[in-house]
Amino acid sequence: xxxxxxxxxxxxxxxxxxxxxxxxxxxxxxxxxxxxxxxxxxxxxxxxxxxxxxxxxxxxxxxxxxxxxxxxxxxxxxxxxxxxxxxxxxxxxxxxxxxxxxxxxxxxxxxx
Amino acid sequence: xxxxxxxxxxxxxxxxxxxxxxxxxxxxxxxxxxxxxxxxxxxxxxxxxxxxxxxxxxxxxxxxxxxxxxxxxxxxxxxxxxxxxxxxxxxxxxxxxxxxxxxxxxxxxxxxx
Numbered sequence: 001x002x003x004x005x006x007x008x009x010x011x012x013x014x015x016x017x018x019x020x021x022x023x024x025x026x027x028x029x030x031x032x033x034x035x036x037x038x039x040x041x042x043x044x045x046x047x048x049x050x051x052x053x054x055x056x057x058x059x060x061x062x063x064x065x066x067x068x069x070x071x072x073x074x075x076x077x078x079x080x081x082x083x084x085x086x087x088x089x090x091x092x093x094x095x096x097x098x099x100x101x102x103x104x105x106x107x108x109x110x111x112x
Numbered sequence: 113x114x115x116x117x118x119x120x121x122x123x124x125x126x127x128x129x130x131x132x133x134x135x136x137x138x139x140x141x142x143x144x145x146x147x148x149x150x151x152x153x154x155x156x157x158x159x160x161x162x163x164x165x166x167x168x169x170x171x172x173x174x175x176x177x178x179x180x181x182x183x184x185x186x187x188x189x190x191x192x193x194x195x196x197x198x199x200x201x202x203x204x205x206x207x208x209x210x211x212x213x214x215x216x217x218x219x220x221x222x223x224x225x
Contacts, residue, residue: 042215
């Protein structure tokens with residue numbers, strides 16, 4: 001099993017550009033989530049999904065969209081990148097919401 | 113005030129030392145608790161879940177005090193490979209579809225020869 005995979009590993013954007021961060025898991029997990037990690041702060045939840053076709057907002061959803069058309073994939077879209085979105089983004093998945101999550105390797109995003 | 117608070121450290125200890133990390137959380141409705149380990153520029157990985165009765169996994173012992181809203185992690189006989197940042201995580205989800213996972217900012221540990 002590949003576990004949770006994320007692409008790209010690194011990305012540089014200009015302010016106002018849009019892009020999609022990809023996330024996939026091959027563990028048949030129902031629950032998937034997106035976090036951002038900034039220096040001195042804990043991981044903060046952006047959006048999550050409890051199954052295909054179901055998504056909801058987390059703690060810091062503004063500026064991001066998600067969709068879950070399949071159990072395996074959970075892409076994160078930045079609509080119009082801003083410097084405040086410079087961060088490391090982690091995708092995670094788990095069997096259920098209360099169980100521990102498995103994380104992908106992360107995407108380091110810089111917005112100029 | 114942050115929902116999950118940890119001493120950021122860094123903790124610098126010699127090999128073989130015992131080190132303890134503390135974590136406090138503010139929401140009494142928190143339901144499940146975890147310690148994760150994160151190596152530099154890597155993803156977090158589960159170290160252990162924390163149970164009400166306390167639990168041990170080899171050199172690692174986790175304790176939970178619900179009345180004080182306090183979680184601890186004890187590492188005995190520290191190894192160089194224990195050097196990492198340790199994240200305290202609490203989940204206050206009360207319903208199956210309700211997500212409320214909160215992470216502490218982490219405590220950095222460096223074990224020196």
